[in-house]
Amino acid sequence: MPICSDGGIVHDYHITLALAMGADFIMLGRYFARFDESPTKRVNVNGSYMKEYWGEGSARARNWQRYDMGGDKKLSFEEGVDSFVPYAGSLKDNVNLTLSKVRSTMCNCGALTIPELQEKAKITLVSSTSIVEGGAHDVMLRDKR
Structure with a gap:
């Protein structure tokens, strides 16, 4: 496996x-x-460039309605993060x-x-x-x- x-x-x-x-x-x-190639915007946070990032288990990802299978909402809990990560330039390099x-x-x-x-x-x-x-x-x- x-x-x-x-x-x-x-x-x-x-x-x-x-x-x-x-x-x-x-x-x-x-x-x-x-x-650069990720879809989120580059933003300045406290003098450093960052990119938005949210994990697939976050409430933000679930709000995209990709995961709605019609189940009981009480059984769902947030396990991902909604945050910023340091900007790193181009993917290729x-x-x-x-x-x-x-x-x-x-x-x-x-x-x-x-x-x-x-x-x-x-x-x-x-x-x-x-x-x-x-x-x-x-x-x-x-x-x-």
């Missing part, structure tokens, strides 16, 4: 984690909502970068395919301090030119 990772994908590495942990496919509504990150992590695990990733990846819990110490720190990075 196929496994869907639905919700919680915020950063690129979350996609690779979901795949490594057994997901066959991933819901990426929040991911795609950030781009971002998708290519995301896919590069996924491929890079797969290669670091010795995997060329998703089934190989699921077999070879080892998920390890690390502290936030380990993440900081593992990256470039105590230096000022130069601009890439």
Whole structure:
């Protein structure tokens, strides 16, 4: 039976984690909502550009009447969000970068395919301090030119 990772994908590495942990496919509504190509307007919220985003389980999505099957309204509850996500520019540039990150992590695990990733990846819990110490720190990075 196929496994869907639905919700919680915020950063690129979350996609690779979901795949490594057994997901066959991933819901990426929040991911795609950030781009120019999504149908919502870009708005300025407290000095930052954002895009509107609402989850499929939100009252806003249900108000589109896509989900009205004539059932008892008392049995319905809101489980999605109605919010803003940071604006990220064009889809093409971002998708290519995301896919590069996924491929890079797969290669670091010795995997060329998703089934190989699921077999070879080892998920390890690390502290936030380990993440900081593992990256470039105590230096000022130069601009890439």
